Amino acid sequence: MNLWLILSINSVTLGGLLFLLSAGFSLIFGLMRIPNLTHGSMFMLGAYFGVTLIGWGFGFWLAALMAGLGVALFGGIVERFVLRRLVGNELAQVLVTLGLSFMVADVCLMQWGGDPISVDTPAGLVGSSKVFGMAFPTYRLAIIFIAVAIAAALWGMLDRTRLGAMIRAAVDDPAMARVVGIRVSHLFTFVFCLGAGLAGFAGVIGGPILSVYPGLDQDMLPLALVVVILGGSGSLLGSLVGSFVVGLLYNFGQAMFPELAYVVLFLPMLIVLVLRPRGLFGRAAP
Amino acid sequence: MNVRLDRRAFLASSAAAATLPMPAIAQNKPIRIGLLTVKTGPLAQGGIQMEQGVTLFLKDRNNKIAGRPVELLIGDTGGNPAGTKTKAQELIERDQVDMIFGPLAAFELLAITDYVAAHKTPILSLAAAEDMSQRKPNPYFVRASGTSAQNMQPLADYAAKELKYKSVITISEDFAYGYEQMGGFQRVFEGAGGHVVKKLWPPLVTPDYTPYLAQLSGVDAVVQGFAGSNPLKFMKQYADAGVKLPVLGGGTAGDDALLKSFGDEAIGMISASAYTSDLDSPMNQHFVEGMVRDYGSTPGLYAAGLYINGLVAEAALEKLGGNTDDKDAVIKALRAVSLTDSPRGPFHFDHFGNVVGTVYIRRLERKTGKLVQTTIKSYPNTSQFWTFEEKWFLEQPVYSRDYPPLKS
Numbered sequence: 030m031n032l033w034l035i036l037s038i039n040s041v042t043l044g045g046l047l048f049l050l051s052a053g054f055s056l057i058f059g060l061m062r063i064p065n066l067t068h069g070s071m072f073m074l075g076a077y078f079g080v081t082l083i084g085w086g087f088g089f090w091l092a093a094l095m096a097g098l099g100v101a102l103f104g105g106i107v108e109r110f111v112l113r114r115l116v117g118n119e120l121a122q123v124l125v126t127l128g129l130s131f132m133v134a135d136v137c138l139m140q141w142g143g144d145p146i147s148v149d150t151p152a153g154l155v156g157s158s159k160v161f162g163m164a165f166p167t168y169r170l171a172i173i174f175i176a177v178a179i180a181a182a183l184w185g186m187l188d189r190t191r192l193g194a195m196i197r198a199a200v201d202d203p204a205m206a207r208v209v210g211i212r213v214s215h216l217f218t219f220v221f222c223l224g225a226g227l228a229g230f231a232g233v234i235g236g237p238i239l240s241v242y243p244g245l246d247q248d249m250l251p252l253a254l255v256v257v258i259l260g261g262s263g264s265l266l267g268s269l270v271g272s273f274v275v276g277l278l279y280n281f282g283q284a285m286f287p288e289l290a291y292v293v294l295f296l297p298m299l300i301v302l303v304l305r306p307r308g309l310f311g312r313a314a315p
Numbered sequence: 316m317n318v319r320l321d322r323r324a325f326l327a328s329s330a331a332a333a334t335l336p337m338p339a340i341a342q343n344k345p346i347r348i349g350l351l352t353v354k355t356g357p358l359a360q361g362g363i364q365m366e367q368g369v370t371l372f373l374k375d376r377n378n379k380i381a382g383r384p385v386e387l388l389i390g391d392t393g394g395n396p397a398g399t400k401t402k403a404q405e406l407i408e409r410d411q412v413d414m415i416f417g418p419l420a421a422f423e424l425l426a427i428t429d430y431v432a433a434h435k436t437p438i439l440s441l442a443a444a445e446d447m448s449q450r451k452p453n454p455y456f457v458r459a460s461g462t463s464a465q466n467m468q469p470l471a472d473y474a475a476k477e478l479k480y481k482s483v484i485t486i487s488e489d490f491a492y493g494y495e496q497m498g499g500f501q502r503v504f505e506g507a508g509g510h511v512v513k514k515l516w517p518p519l520v521t522p523d524y525t526p527y528l529a530q531l532s533g534v535d536a537v538v539q540g541f542a543g544s545n546p547l548k549f550m551k552q553y554a555d556a557g558v559k560l561p562v563l564g565g566g567t568a569g570d571d572a573l574l575k576s577f578g579d580e581a582i583g584m585i586s587a588s589a590y591t592s593d594l595d596s597p598m599n600q601h602f603v604e605g606m607v608r609d610y611g612s613t614p615g616l617y618a619a620g621l622y623i624n625g626l627v628a629e630a631a632l633e634k635l636g637g638n639t640d641d642k643d644a645v646i647k648a649l650r651a652v653s654l655t656d657s658p659r660g661p662f663h664f665d666h667f668g669n670v671v672g673t674v675y676i677r678r679l680e681r682k683t684g685k686l687v688q689t690t691i692k693s694y695p696n697t698s699q700f701w702t703f704e705e706k707w708f709l710e711q712p713v714y715s716r717d718y719p720p721l722k723s
Contacts, residue, residue, distance in 0.1 A: 039525040138355065146576060239523075242544035284526040
C-alpha cells in the first residue's frame, strides 16, 4: 500500500537528517563526556548563518559549508574558554550549556527577529522523483546520500587515520595518551569543533524542510538526545542506527497512534535506558 | 532573561500638557496600560508584533488617549502560564494598571483570568479560547479578535456553498486552539451537507509532517489550522510531498504577517481571517502604511489586534472623559464600543465582550512579484455563535478533539 511505502522512505530520509544532527552530539558526549545541551542551538545557529549567507548571494551548498565552519569556530571558542574549565564536572557542564543555549536563542531572536524564515530548496533538487513508481521529494532523497557520505567520512577518519587513532587513544586513556606525546587537549577542541560544525551544517541542510524559527533549537535537541541514548553515545554506528530507528518510530508512530506520538518516540528511549543504559551500540563505561 | 529590560515607559513629556487649561479631574496622571506579551521563545514572533501594533497606535496618538498621557508597561510572560501570572501580578498590584492588553496564548490567559477578574481589571486579549466568552465568561474580558472558531464557521460556509466542496480532511495542532477551530468548521460544514472525513492532530512541535501528508487523499480539500511558524513548514512540506488538493486555512494559518516568509507553495491557499491587510478602509491603509514605514512588514493578526485594542480603549475612555477610577464603568464602556472604521472594518461587542465583526475570505496570490491576500468574500457581522441560536450553542459542549464526533 502506498501509505506504508511513503512512510518507509520518509523514515529513512528523516533518519538521514537526524544522523547529521546527532553524529556531532554523540561524538562530543561519547568522547569527551560533555552532555552538550547547546547542540540544538548549534543546529539553529547554523541554520541562521546559512540563511544570512544565502541572502548575501552564496549558493546553498557553499553557504551550508561556511555555516558549518562558522558554528565550528563558535564551538571551539565555547570549548576552549568555558567548558575546558569544567572538565569532569558534569553538573556544571549541563548548567553552563543549558544557559548558553538560552543565550544563543535570545541573540538569534534579536539578530534575525521572530519571523520564521524559509530556506529555498537548492536548484536541481526541487520537485519530486519517482521511487518505486511513486513521487517523492528529491531533496529528501539527497539528504540520505549526504548522511551516508558523512557517516562514511567520519568512520574513515576515526577508524582509518592517525588522527582517529589518536582520538580513540585519548578517549580510552587520556593519561597514557599524554605520556606518548599526544596533545589530548588539542584533540578535544578539534572534536568539539567537528561536532558543532556538523550540527551547524545539518541546520542548513534541514532548512528547506524545517525552515528556521525561534524555538528550532528546543525542537531538535530532544530528538538528538533520543537518537544518542538509543544508539549509544560515542558510537557512530549507534548514531546511524539510532537515527533510522527514531525516523521509523516517528513516522509510523505518528501515522498509526497519532495521539501517542510522543509516547512512541520516547518509550523506547526509556526502555533502553532502564535495560541497557549504554545504548544499543555504546561501549560499557570505563 | 527576566532582567528589567521588560518595561519601557512611554510617558509623554507632561510639561507641554501642564500648561494647557485642564478640566477638574487629575488629567496629568497617566493612563496606565499593561501589555502582557512574549519576547522570548517560540511565541516571540507574535509577541513582538503585538508590541509593534500598540506602539504604533500610541505613536499615532502622540501617547495621549482622551486627553491623558499614556504609560505603557510591558511584561514579558516568557510564553508560559507561571510567567504570565507573575507579570500580571506585577502589573496589577505594583504598577496599578488601568487595563491589560494581552496575553497572546489561551493557556496564558487561563492562568490569570480568575485573578484579573478578582481585581476587576479589564483585559483585552487576543487569546482565542472559546469558553472565555461562552460557558465560563470573565466579566472583565474584551476580545476584539474573536474566538478560535469565529473565522472557521464562515470558512466552512464558503467551502460548502461557494466552492461546493463535499468532503475535507482537517489538520491542526494537537491543542485546544486546533480542536476549537476544526470543531467550528465541522459543525457548519456538515450542517451545509459536507463531510469531514478525518481530523488529524500533529503535536505542536512536529519537525516533519510527512506521516500526516501521506494520509491526505480522496477528498475535495484540506483544511489546516496551524499557528505560529507551523503554517510555513506545513505548506512547504505539503508542496514538496506533491499533494495537489486545495488548501483552506484559518486566521493564523494564512496570517498576513507570514506573507513575507511564504513562498510559491502557498499560492492559492484560501484563508478566513478577522484581519486582512488588503481591506480598503482609511484606517487600515493608515495602519498598514505605518507598519511598513516603522517595521518594514505587512501587519498580521497580532499587530492589528493590538492596534484595534488601542482604538477600543480610546473610544471607551473618551466616552468616560478620561476617567478610569470606576473599573466597572470602564469595562461597561469598553464593551459598549462600536466602531465603523478600524483596521478590521466595522465591529461591536456582544454581551460576553466578544467581537461581532467582519470575517474575510481571502485568496493568497502573487501580484507584481509580491505575495498578497485578495479578499474574495466578506461575512459582515459575524458572531462567535455564527448563525446558531446563542442558547442552543451554549448548551452544546465546547468544541474539542472529539466533539463534534466524526460521522462514519
